Amino acid sequence: MSAEPICGADIVIKALVDQGVDVVFGYPGGAVLPIYDSLFKQNALRHILVRQEGGAVHAAEGYARSTGRVGVVLVTSGPGATNAVTGLTDALMDSVPVVCLTGQVPTHLIGNDAFQEADTTGITRPCTKHNYLVKDANELARIMHEAFYVAKSGRPGPVVVDLPKDVLFALGRYSGPEQGRHKTYRPQLDADPARIEEAAALIAAAKKPLFYGGGGIVNSGPEACARFAELVRMVDAPCTLTLMGLGAFPASDPHFLGMVGMHGLYESNMAMHDCDLMIAVGSRFDDRVTGRLNAFAPNSKKIHIDIDPSSLNKNVRIDVPLLGDCGRVLTALTSAVKKQKKSDGAARKAWWREIDQWRGRDCLRYDHTKPDVIKPQYALERLYELVKDRNPYITTEVGQHQMWAAQFFKFEEPYHWMTSGGLGTMGYGLPAAVGVQVAHPDALVIDIAGEASILMNIQELSTIAQYRLPVKAFILNNQYMGMVRQWQELLHGARYSETYSAALPDFVKLADAFGGKGMRVTKPAELDDAIRAMIDHPGAFVLDVAVDEMENCFPMIPSGAAHNEMLLGPADKAGSPVSEEGMVLV
Amino acid sequence: MSDSDRHTIAVLVDNEPGVLARVIGLFSGRGYNIESLTVAEVDRSNSLSRITIVTSGTPMIIEQIKAQLSRLVPVHKVHDLTAEGPCVEREMALIKVAGHGEARVESLRLADVFRARVVDSTTASFVFELTGSAEKLDAFIALMEPLGLAEVSRTGAAAIARGPGSF
Numbered sequence: 001m002s003a004e005p006i007c008g009a010d011i012v013i014k015a016l017v018d019q020g021v022d023v024v025f026g027y028p029g030g031a032v033l034p035i036y037d038s039l040f041k042q043n044a045l046r047h048i049l050v051r052q053e054g055g056a057v058h059a060a061e062g063y064a065r066s067t068g069r070v071g072v073v074l075v076t077s078g079p080g081a082t083n084a085v086t087g088l089t090d091a092l093m094d095s096v097p098v099v100c101l102t103g104q105v106p107t108h109l110i111g112n113d114a115f116q117e118a119d120t121t122g123i124t125r126p127c128t129k130h131n132y133l134v135k136d137a138n139e140l141a142r143i144m145h146e147a148f149y150v151a152k153s154g155r156p157g158p159v160v161v162d163l164p165k166d167v168l169f170a171l172g173r174y175s176g177p178e179q180g181r182h183k184t185y186r187p188q189l190d191a192d193p194a195r196i197e198e199a200a201a202l203i204a205a206a207k208k209p210l211f212y213g214g215g216g217i218v219n220s221g222p223e224a225c226a227r228f229a230e231l232v233r234m235v236d237a238p239c240t241l242t243l244m245g246l247g248a249f250p251a252s253d254p255h256f257l258g259m260v261g262m263h264g265l266y267e268s269n270m271a272m273h274d275c276d277l278m279i280a281v282g283s284r285f286d287d288r289v290t291g292r293l294n295a296f297a298p299n300s301k302k303i304h305i306d307i308d309p310s311s312l313n314k315n316v317r318i319d320v321p322l323l324g325d326c327g328r329v330l331t332a333l334t335s336a337v338k339k340q341k342k343s344d345g346a347a348r349k350a351w352w353r354e355i356d357q358w359r360g361r362d363c364l365r366y367d368h369t370k371p372d373v374i375k376p377q378y379a380l381e382r383l384y385e386l387v388k389d390r391n392p393y394i395t396t397e398v399g400q401h402q403m404w405a406a407q408f409f410k411f412e413e414p415y416h417w418m419t420s421g422g423l424g425t426m427g428y429g430l431p432a433a434v435g436v437q438v439a440h441p442d443a444l445v446i447d448i449a450g451e452a453s454i455l456m457n458i459q460e461l462s463t464i465a466q467y468r469l470p471v472k473a474f475i476l477n478n479q480y481m482g483m484v485r486q487w488q489e490l491l492h493g494a495r496y497s498e499t500y501s502a503a504l505p506d507f508v509k510l511a512d513a514f515g516g517k518g519m520r521v522t523k524p525a526e527l528d529d530a531i532r533a534m535i536d537h538p539g540a541f542v543l544d545v546a547v548d549e550m551e552n553c554f555p556m557i558p559s560g561a562a563h564n565e566m567l568l569g570p571a572d573k574a575g576s577p578v579s580e581e582g583m584v585l586v
Numbered sequence: 587m588s589d590s591d592r593h594t595i596a597v598l599v600d601n602e603p604g605v606l607a608r609v610i611g612l613f614s615g616r617g618y619n620i621e622s623l624t625v626a627e628v629d630r631s632n633s634l635s636r637i638t639i640v641t642s643g644t645p646m647i648i649e650q651i652k653a654q655l656s657r658l659v660p661v662h663k664v665h666d667l668t669a670e671g672p673c674v675e676r677e678m679a680l681i682k683v684a685g686h687g688e689a690r691v692e693s694l695r696l697a698d699v700f701r702a703r704v705v706d707s708t709t710a711s712f713v714f715e716l717t718g719s720a721e722k723l724d725a726f727i728a729l730m731e732p733l734g735l736a737e738v739s740r741t742g743a744a745a746i747a748r749g750p751g752s753f
Contacts, residue, residue: 130659310653
């Protein structure tokens with residue numbers, strides 16, 4: 001405890017600094033004025049002024065996911081807090097550690113429908129890991145530190161601390177982070193050793209094992225990713241990753257099959273369907289991954305490593321659940337597997353032969369016959385080729401471009417791929433890129449976007465201008481909400497209801513208006529030069545790439561279908577109508 | 587759901603604002619059933635409350651409910667009393683029966699059989715207090731129906747494991 005009481009706003013700033021926070025993404029307002037005043041009087045914390053509170057949360061997510069640290073948001077009461085809700089839900093679904101400080105009306109006005117009052121803890125209760133309403137300045141320091149502890153421990157997630165204005169003015173005693181552990185919240189980190197032995201025996205006995213890694217490995221940290229890669233190579237098994245897991249295992253490794261799931265690679269999904277042992281690590285058997293549950297990997301036993309007890313046995317029955325931190329459980333599992341007999345070499349060779357046949361289908365191939373039209377896949381292939389040596393950070397919006405980016409970009413290490421997976425938030429990529437660029441000022445940060453998504457948070461170009469962030473926006477512009485249009489084509493008789501992006505802005509002029517540089521390309525022959533111009537430009541850049549409007553994203557597991565019922569291209573769709581059951585699924 | 591079972595779950599939580607809303611929100615948000623729910627502070631010095639929830643679902647759903655409850659930050663302990671061995675489960679009800687003459691006398695007779703206590707009486711009504719299993723309460727209430735049942739207030743189940751162990 002410090003001797004002298006200080007005001008609540010100073011406690012907030014001091015706690016942030018003591019938590020090692022160097023940057024806060026926020027937007028001021030009446031209820032948080034005391035904090036902005038304290039912020040003004042110090043130099044340890046940098047504040048990034050976004051243009052809408054939703055952007056602040058996505059920026060904090062981008063910061064968190066590209067560094068492994070906690071992202072911090074500061075917004076005002078009422079609309080400030082409600083604007084943050086989408087980002088908080090996004091962070092909850094994708095397990096991103098975020099601490100969001102919201103202003104609140106003074107305690108004596110709470111419940112009175114005061115100006116800019118909203119029941120923030122009530123509204124955010126289902127979309128945060130935990131939240132607090134602080135009513136006493138003496139409690140403030142403890143709650144601040146506890147919020148960081150809760151946000152980053154166990155399965156990470158967003159935590160809201162709601163701060164009534166009178167508490168920010170009131171004097172209270174400060175205490176350091178050492179008291180910040182929650183009284184009882186202690187996620188289990190090490191799995192039951194007996195269960196680990198069981199898992200090791202299953203791995204040794206498996207003929208067709210498959211690793212299925214997710215974002216939990218990335219959350220566990222680079223060390224966990226290294227342990228994961230070590231085990232995959234030791235077992236000599238194929239490895240797939242979820243959308244959130246990309247980067248957890250090097251894409252260049254021959255054991256890597258590519259992304260799994262609805263728009264995952266053919267070889268990944270077929271291997272998942274046919275494996276006899278699935279080792280799920282930090283992944284959660286999401287409906288985008290499993291397809292039809294009663295046809296999901298029908299002949300496999302399943303091992304599942306996860307730190308969240310509610311992820312185990314949620315959608316799919318698990319034979320050996322291992323509750324704990326991915327990194328620590330993988331370390332224990334690796335040494336247990338080492339003690340087992342070497343697995344059946346002939347069976348493994350046969351499994352790899354089967355996989356090589358699936359790989360031979362070349363499921364990402366696309367039509368090259370129109371020489372004057374830029375295929376979106378081609379645009380991403382060229383982008384990848386021209387930036388891969390610069391170790392870029394990639395964010396995306398949501399839709400076709402996101403799936404193509406996941407298919408065509410190859411990530412060698414974690415923290416370089418930021419995308420909205422669980423919630424599927426259009427408008428995520430541009431503000432997330434702000435956060436990534438703030439965390440890595442000298443890195444190449446690219447938001448791979450669609451023209452519809454990027455318009456959802458286009459105001460953040462102004463933030464990018466203010467802080468001279470050299471963010472690149474690579475827009476695959478097909479003038480449609482492409483993924484929705486694709487579903488309308490496949491499921492709703494090509495009735496393109498409200499999915500045409502009418503009245504699009506001139507993105508070149510738009511970039512110019514926000515102090516950046518813009519360029520538009522329409523011909524494949526111009527693409528490479530345009531990409532080079534984008535990379536070489538020292539500041540913000542918007543590259544508007546006019547791509548084939550009617551291109552669909554394949555491969556695809558139609559809703560309600562199984563992994564082995566994938567559509568590989570346009571020619572497949574006639575033979576595989578979506579079932580009535582599938583129609584009602586999202 | 588064919589293999590849906592009824593489970594009584596005891597949850598020890600920090601007695602802090604919003605904790606009940608968190609638990610109830612979890613049930614409504616994820617579509618689980620609540621048959622009854624009771625809550626009160628049980629340990630003042632540590633500021634702990636105990637929530638007793640009676641719910642139903644398939645074994646997989648019950649496992650999910652327990653896992654989801656236990657990952658809420660202010661939740662200390664989750665015990666599935668139904669699954670963990672024998673337990674005592676009791677509910678209390680206040681039952682108002684209004685009537686005259688033979689029906690009134692009959693309600694009093696039946697109350698005696700059920701060991702219900704009369705906690706309020708007028709010349710035209712009784713309020714009975716009855717404690718027991720939910721089934722016993724159901725049975726008594728059903729018997730009161732034709733005798734002038736006017737109003738029922740039930741607490742929901744409180745439950746505790748048998749034997750010397752505690753949590």
